[in-house]
Amino acid sequence: MLIYDFQKREKEPLYEFLYRCIKEDILSGRLKAGTRLPSKRELARDNGISVRTVLGAYEQLIVEGYLTAKEKRGYFVAEVEASPVRRSPVPEFPPMYQEDQWFVDFTSNTVMCEQFPFSTWRKVMREVLSNGGQELVRRADFIGVKELRQTIASYLYRTRGMEVSPECIVIGAGIEYLYERLIRILPRDAIYGMENPGYRKIPRIYEDAGLTWRCIGMDENGISMESLIASQADVIHVSPEHHYPLGTVTSATRRQELLNWAGEKADRYIIEDDYDCEFRYRSRSIPALQSMDRRHRVIYMNTFSKTLAPSIRISYMILPEKLMARYIKTTNFYSNTVGSCEQYALARFIQQGYFERHISRLKKRYFTLGQLLIQTLRQSTLLPISEIRGGESGTHLLVRVDTSLTDVEIKWGARQQGICLSCLSEFLQETAPEYEHILVLQYADLDENTMQEAVRRLGNIFTQW
Amino acid sequence: MLIYDFQKREKEPLYEFLYRCIKEDILSGRLKAGTRLPSKRELARDNGISVRTVLGAYEQLIVEGYLTAKEKRGYFVAEVEASPVRRSPVPEFPPMYQEDQWFVDFTSNTVMCEQFPFSTWRKVMREVLSNGGQELVRRADFIGVKELRQTIASYLYRTRGMEVSPECIVIGAGIEYLYERLIRILPRDAIYGMENPGYRKIPRIYEDAGLTWRCIGMDENGISMESLIASQADVIHVSPEHHYPLGTVTSATRRQELLNWAGEKADRYIIEDDYDCEFRYRSRSIPALQSMDRRHRVIYMNTFSKTLAPSIRISYMILPEKLMARYIKTTNFYSNTVGSCEQYALARFIQQGYFERHISRLKKRYFTLGQLLIQTLRQSTLLPISEIRGGESGTHLLVRVDTSLTDVEIKWGARQQGICLSCLSEFLQETAPEYEHILVLQYADLDENTMQEAVRRLGNIFTQW
Numbered sequence: 001m002l003i004y005d006f007q008k009r010e011k012e013p014l015y016e017f018l019y020r021c022i023k024e025d026i027l028s029g030r031l032k033a034g035t036r037l038p039s040k041r042e043l044a045r046d047n048g049i050s051v052r053t054v055l056g057a058y059e060q061l062i063v064e065g066y067l068t069a070k071e072k073r074g075y076f077v078a079e080v081e082a083s084p085v086r087r088s089p090v091p092e093f094p095p096m097y098q099e100d101q102w103f104v105d106f107t108s109n110t111v112m113c114e115q116f117p118f119s120t121w122r123k124v125m126r127e128v129l130s131n132g133g134q135e136l137v138r139r140a141d142f143i144g145v146k147e148l149r150q151t152i153a154s155y156l157y158r159t160r161g162m163e164v165s166p167e168c169i170v171i172g173a174g175i176e177y178l179y180e181r182l183i184r185i186l187p188r189d190a191i192y193g194m195e196n197p198g199y200r201k202i203p204r205i206y207e208d209a210g211l212t213w214r215c216i217g218m219d220e221n222g223i224s225m226e227s228l229i230a231s232q233a234d235v236i237h238v239s240p241e242h243h244y245p246l247g248t249v250t251s252a253t254r255r256q257e258l259l260n261w262a263g264e265k266a267d268r269y270i271i272e273d274d275y276d277c278e279f280r281y282r283s284r285s286i287p288a289l290q291s292m293d294r295r296h297r298v299i300y301m302n303t304f305s306k307t308l309a310p311s312i313r314i315s316y317m318i319l320p321e322k323l324m325a326r327y328i329k330t331t332n333f334y335s336n337t338v339g340s341c342e343q344y345a346l347a348r349f350i351q352q353g354y355f356e357r358h359i360s361r362l363k364k365r366y367f368t369l370g371q372l373l374i375q376t377l378r379q380s381t382l383l384p385i386s387e388i389r390g391g392e393s394g395t396h397l398l399v400r401v402d403t404s405l406t407d408v409e410i411k412w413g414a415r416q417q418g419i420c421l422s423c424l425s426e427f428l429q430e431t432a433p434e435y436e437h438i439l440v441l442q443y444a445d446l447d448e449n450t451m452q453e454a455v456r457r458l459g460n461i462f463t464q465w
Numbered sequence: 466m467l468i469y470d471f472q473k474r475e476k477e478p479l480y481e482f483l484y485r486c487i488k489e490d491i492l493s494g495r496l497k498a499g500t501r502l503p504s505k506r507e508l509a510r511d512n513g514i515s516v517r518t519v520l521g522a523y524e525q526l527i528v529e530g531y532l533t534a535k536e537k538r539g540y541f542v543a544e545v546e547a548s549p550v551r552r553s554p555v556p557e558f559p560p561m562y563q564e565d566q567w568f569v570d571f572t573s574n575t576v577m578c579e580q581f582p583f584s585t586w587r588k589v590m591r592e593v594l595s596n597g598g599q600e601l602v603r604r605a606d607f608i609g610v611k612e613l614r615q616t617i618a619s620y621l622y623r624t625r626g627m628e629v630s631p632e633c634i635v636i637g638a639g640i641e642y643l644y645e646r647l648i649r650i651l652p653r654d655a656i657y658g659m660e661n662p663g664y665r666k667i668p669r670i671y672e673d674a675g676l677t678w679r680c681i682g683m684d685e686n687g688i689s690m691e692s693l694i695a696s697q698a699d700v701i702h703v704s705p706e707h708h709y710p711l712g713t714v715t716s717a718t719r720r721q722e723l724l725n726w727a728g729e730k731a732d733r734y735i736i737e738d739d740y741d742c743e744f745r746y747r748s749r750s751i752p753a754l755q756s757m758d759r760r761h762r763v764i765y766m767n768t769f770s771k772t773l774a775p776s777i778r779i780s781y782m783i784l785p786e787k788l789m790a791r792y793i794k795t796t797n798f799y800s801n802t803v804g805s806c807e808q809y810a811l812a813r814f815i816q817q818g819y820f821e822r823h824i825s826r827l828k829k830r831y832f833t834l835g836q837l838l839i840q841t842l843r844q845s846t847l848l849p850i851s852e853i854r855g856g857e858s859g860t861h862l863l864v865r866v867d868t869s870l871t872d873v874e875i876k877w878g879a880r881q882q883g884i885c886l887s888c889l890s891e892f893l894q895e896t897a898p899e900y901e902h903i904l905v906l907q908y909a910d911l912d913e914n915t916m917q918e919a920v921r922r923l924g925n926i927f928t929q930w
Contacts, residue, residue, distance in 0.1 A: 016749070064751045065686070065716025079718050096632040096789060113602040122594040125806075129587040137578040139775035167561040173638045173778070173802035180645065184673055204798055208649055221530070251530025253544050286529045310604035311805035313638070324561055333669055337638035340776035341590075342804050 001046050002038055014049055015056030022057060026066050026077055037067065037075040103418035104454040108445040109395060110310040115362060120354045121345070128344045136344065140336045143328075144171025144316070145343035151350045152316060159356070160277070162291050164300075168324045173313040173337035175275075175303050179205050181334075182299060182317060185326045186235055187267045193233025195223055197427035197435065199244050199273070202237050215429045218243065222250030225257050234265070239273040240289055242280070242394050245427050245440045249393075255289055262297035269323075274302045278359050280393040281367040296320035304346065307359060314338055314346055366395050366444065373397060373443050376451050382459025395444035398424065401437050403462055410439070413461035419454065466511055467503055479514055480521030487522060491531050491542055502532065502540040568883035569919040573910040574860060575775040580827060585819045586810070593809045601809065605801045608793075609636025609781070610808035616815045617781060624821070625742070627756050629765075633789045638778040638802035640740075640768050644670050646799075647764060647782060650791045651700055652732045658698025660688055662892035662900065664709050664738070667702050680894045683708065687715030690722050699730070704738040705754055707745070707859050710892050710905045714858075720754055727762035734788075739767045743824050745858040746832040761785035769811065772824060779803055779811055831860050831909065838862060838908050841916055847924025860909035863889065866902050868927055875904070878926035884919065 002022075009017035025031040038046065040054040058075055061067040067075050128136070135145075143149070149166035156162040172178040179202075189212075194202050196215035206213040216236065217227035223238055238258070240250035250258075262268040272289045280286075290300040303315035319327055349355050370391040377385060377399060390397040405413065407423040414421035424438035425431045439458075446454065467487075474482035490496040503511065505519040523540055526532040532540050593601070600610075608614070614631035621627040637643040644667075654677075659667050661680035671678040681701065682692035688703055703723070705715035715723075727733040737754045755765040768780035784792055814820050835856040842850060842864060855862035870878070872888040879886035889903035890896045904923075911919065 019749075060748050063714060063748045065718050065720070078716070080721060096786075096793060110604060111602075113599045116602040118594075125594060126591060129583075129590060134578045135776075137576075137581040137774040137776050139575060173642075174800050176799050177638075177642065177802055188675075201798060208795070210653075249528060249530075251543070253530050255530070256545055283525050283528045305800070309602040310800070311602050313800065313802055313804050321561075328561060330673070333666060334641050335639050335770070335775070335778065337642055337778055337802055339778050339804060339807050342807065 002043055003046055006047065006049070015053045015060075018047075018049070018053060019057040019060045022061060023064075023066055026080055031077050033077050033079045035077040036073075037077065039074055100420065102420045103457070104450060105420040105445060106414075106439075106441045106443070106454075107420050107422050109442045110306060110445060111308070111362065112445055112447065113309075114447075115365065116309050117354060117358050120358075121349065124348045124352070124354070125341070125345045128341055128348060132341070132344065136340050138340075140338075140340045140343065142332050142334055142336050144169065144336050144338065145340055145347065148314075148343045148347040149316075151347040155350050155355070160288060160291070162288055162300075164290070164318050165321075168319050168321060169316050170319065170324075170327065171314065171316050171336065171338055171343060173315070174305065175273075175301055175315045176201065176205060177337055178301065178315055178317045180209065181327075181331060182271070182319075183209055183211065185323060185330060186269060190234040190267065190269075191232055193223075193228060193231050193236035195238060195243065196429050197245060197424060198237070199239070200427060203429075218246060218248060220248065222248055222254040223258070225254070225261070228258075228261065234267055235269045235271065237271045237273060238289075239275065241274055241286055242276045244276065244394070245396060245398065245422075245424060247390050247394060247396075247398065249286060252286075255292060259289065259293055259295065259297070262293075263295040269297050269299060271299045271301060274300060275306060276394045277302070278307055279363060279366055279395060281363060281370075282392050290318060293320070296322055299323065307362070308346075308355075312342065312346075314342060367391075369443050369446060369448070370395070370397065372448065373441065373446070373451060373455075376455045377458075380455050380459050382463050383455070384462055396440055396442045399439040399441055401439065401462065403437055405437075405462065407436055410437075410461055414458070417457035417460055419457055421458075467508055468511055471512065471514070479518045480525075483512075483514070483518060484522040484525045487526060488529075488531055491526075491545055496542045498542050498544045500542040501538075502542065504539060565885065567885045568922070569915060570885040570910060571879075571904075571906045571908070571919075572885050572887050574907045575771060575910060576773070576827065577910055577912065578774075579912075580830065581774050582819060582823050585823075586814065589813045589817070589819070590806070590810045593806055593813060597806070597809065601805050603805075605803075605805045605808065607797050607799055607801050609634065609801050609803065610805055610812065613779075613808045613812040614781075616812040620815050620820070625753060625756070627753055627765075629755070629783050630786075633784050633786060634781050635784065635789075635792065636779065636781050636801060636803055636808065638780070639770065640738075640766055640780045641666065641670060642802055643766065643780055643782045645674065646792075646796060647736070647784075648674055648676065650788060650795060651734060655699040655732065655734075656697055658688075658693060658696050658701035660703060660708065661894050662710060662889060663702070664704070665892060668894075683711060683713060685713065686719040687713055688719070688723070690719070690726070693723075693726065699732055700734045700736065702736045702738060703754075704740065706739055706742045706751055709741070709859070710861060710863065710887075710889060712855050712859060712861075712863065714751060717751075720757060724754065724758055724760065724762065727758075728760040734762050734764060736764045736766060739765060740771060741859045742767070743772055744828060744831055744860060746828060746835075747857050755783060758785070761787055764788065772827070773811075773820075777807065777811075779807060832856075834908050834911060834913070835860070835862065837913065838906065838911070838916060838920075841920045842923075845920050845924050847928050848920070849927055861905055861907045864904040864906060866904065866927065868902055870902075870927065872901055875902075875926060879923070882922035882925055884922055886923075 004021045040051050043054045044051045058067060062069055065078055066080055068078050069075055148171060149169040152169055153164045153166040156164050192206050192211050192213040193216045194213055196217055203213060214231040214233050216231050217224045222240060240255060258270060262270050270289060274288055290298045300318040304312055374388055374391055377388060384402040385399055386402045387400040388397055407425045410423060411421055422440045424435045424440055428435055469486040505516050508519045509516045523532060527534055530543055531545055533543050534540050613636060614634040617634055618629045618631040621629050657671050657676050657678040658681045659678055661682055668678060679696040679698050681696050682689045687705060705720060723735060727735050735754060739753055755763045765783040769777055839853055839856055842853060849867040850864055851867045852865040853862055872890045875888055876886055887905045889900045889905055893900055
């Protein structure tokens with residue numbers, strides 16, 4: 001006879017309580033495999049419940065494989081491994097990952113929260129949600145919402161003089177994601193070339209994807225052609241508009257050389273990272289490699305995560321037609337990774353001129369901030385500065401210091417001061433003396449009020465040792 | 466002497482017009498490399514413009530590398546490749562990719578637009594945007610917004626009895642994206658095993674990532690243990706709750722066998738695809754493999770793209786602690802791929818009970834729709850149906866037909882009728898006679914009004930030949 005204490009069941013439905021009790025008996029080994037269970041009628045009578053309740057519990061146990069029903073013979077316990085140890089209920093979970101907290105983070109290149117155009121973004125989002133219909137719910141084109149692609153194409157034409165087909169733009173959730181998709185349509189055995197020094201995420205993506213890659217040195221005109229040729233790279237990642245962290249602008253001559261290099265062999269490509277092109281303060285932006293490319297070898301990449309907010313994950317790449325055809329053929333089974341609402345909201349935000357106004361506000365701010373930082377650094381009596389570079393574009397300065405400290409000691413000293421800091425040498429694959437003792441100070445995330453104190457703390461690094 | 470027609474400049478600033486004219490002359494070859502340009506003063510006088518205007522143009526040309534300035538000697542045209550051919554301005558771009566249009570698409574497994582809870586989603590989104598602060602702008606944790614992870618953990622506890630740490634949940638823009646991230650932390654030389662028949666995107670992801678994979682046969686209890694062992698797979702993808710397209714529910718015994726199999730060797734893992742677990746109409750959902758896993762070998766995956774809207778790209782995976790530690794270590798330089806606003810909105814949507822209400826509405830609808838489709842199919846005089854399976858869970862039926870047509874002919878016939886259709890044989894790696902002549906009818910996207918006509922057209926396939 002199988003009797004359970006139905007007083008214990010609290011608010012659970014009867015059949016569920018019964019189901020749970022029997023299951024626990026099976027799992028704990030109290031009901032052994034092969035045991036015949038009481039008939040529905042018997043169990044109902046013994047426990048003072050209805051036959052329907054028993055049937056509900058038995059059926060669930062059958063579906064889950066704890067019982068088997070044999071016609072005209074009854075219900076039997078199935079072969080299930082007993083598990084005497086129960087896991088503790090809802091355990092306490094300590095955090096496995098936490099980001100560091102800093103007084104100032106000179107490595108953050110993202111816009112300050114205060115600069116985010118909340119009210120217009122909210123307005124635009126509300127409009128999209130109010131006017132939107134099916135297109136907000138339906139699966140978007142796998143290359144992204146058409147309206148946004150068209151808007152980006154005309155934005156690029158207006159602001160960068162680029163003639164781009166919306167059909168060749170791919171929207172994705174971040175440059176890293178797009179990069180991984182891109183790698184899949186480039187020749188599998190390609191050797192990748194990376195600026196050295198350069199943006200550190202790129203080699204990590206290469207490593208992560210198991211690709212072969214080489215470093216290519218820089219000179220004052222951009223990536224060095226000599227080093228490029230020596231590297232035997234097929235696909236190179238460059239930032240001609242504004243190299244990070246050196247700040248180098250690739251000259252027109254070098255741009256042509258790069259395009260010629262790409263044209264020499266069938267499977268050579270240039271990935272143009274145009275990140276930062278919006279922030280040039282004194283002169284106009286320089287035409288993108290993409291606009292000069294007549295051989296369909298340039299892949300252009302940019303993102304809104306830097307200009308708008310790091311929490312908005314919308315980036316895009318522009319593919320040459322032939323690559324786009326390959327992309328469509330091989331990748332169309334993937335879904336687009338950006339939510340449609342945000343894509344429509346961004347399209348509207350650009351169309352209504354909010355984006356350009358926002359950029360122009362940011363430009364003013366970044367220019368002023370950069371000048372102020374230069375001035376504050378120069379006034380510091382503690383900092384052994386020998387040279388400051390930057391301020392005409394982008395959002396970082398290079399500050400060379402005269403010190404006997406190593407770069408590791410500088411970084412460690414900064415950490416003691418609550419300051420997160422990079423040195424130029426960290427952007428290099430192998431260190432070189434001319435790249436040592438240079439601080440890379442990102443100021444996009446800095447504010448005027450903490451600047452004095454930040455610089456004072458920077459000075460402390462060099463006096464406390 | 467260099468004279469330009471300043472009448473032509475329209476609204477352009479003077480310096481920009483001058484810059485453009487000189488640049489065009491350089492690119493067209495009219496100004497040859499090495500040519501010395503007039504001094505600023507000369508050019509200003511000759512064209513009746515200010516020296517400052519000339520300086521502006523020259524400086525821009527220098528930055529772009531078209532000119533070089535030699536101290537005390539003047540400005541010289543740099544070595545730039547001439548380009549006699551100009552690209553046509555803003556060309557017409559024909560669409561490169563378009564999705565097919567169907568009268569009914571029996572392969573679409575996404576919710577109908579009409580079912581999307583627009584008003585509550587809008588409300589929640591508005592609340593997030595109005596109350597939100599820094600957290601909406603700041604870079605989210607790379608594993609996703611904490612509030613959403615916590616909300617998912619308690620949702621899973623409430624509805625599936627799962628005890629999951631929010632610290633082991635990773636939010637990402639779609640299952641496909643998460644899958645690719647996951648692959649990177651699993652052993653590089655692992656052999657992947659895939660249900661056969663099975664969800665077709667999975668082997669495409671494997672192929673795309675260059676992985677080795679094998680097919681594993683199914684029996685009535687789930688994936689076949691014999692076939693699994695023969696396959697020598699290390700990592701298997703299974704859908705124990707509701708196999709697609711067979712509809713098989715993996716029995717409790719088989720679940721234990723799978724967990725035992727995984728426990729036998731150090732690097733064996735089970736990827737549990739719990740997609741569809743929400744849609745079980747008659748019995749309760751069966752506990753997930755993840756809840757039964759005591760050896761930390763189960764990776765659980767689910768998505769909101771199916772339950773909420775395909776345009777909302779929010780999916781998640783739950784990793785065993787050890788894998789999570791590896792994920793944090795190797796992947797923390799990637800940014801999270803989902804916009805923060807939507808993550809907060811979804812968290813709120815679940816917390817306020819809207820999600821569960823939405824699911825329960827959908828369940829009712831899908832159940833009714835399934836029953837109606839079964840009835841309509843049975844009433845069809847044209848369809849040579851011999852068996853219908855499904856309707857108790859999920860959103861598709863398997864319909865076996867008695868016909869001399871091949872599956873390819875059936876599919877082609879459907880296409881003629883404006884109907885997109887899959888046959889079960891398409892989900893197999895190698896076809897087998899017992900899997901032929903079975904239509905897979907997804908009805909999530911169907912509506913009552915077109916059902917009669919859809920079934921009539923299905924019937925036409927078999928009469929017109």
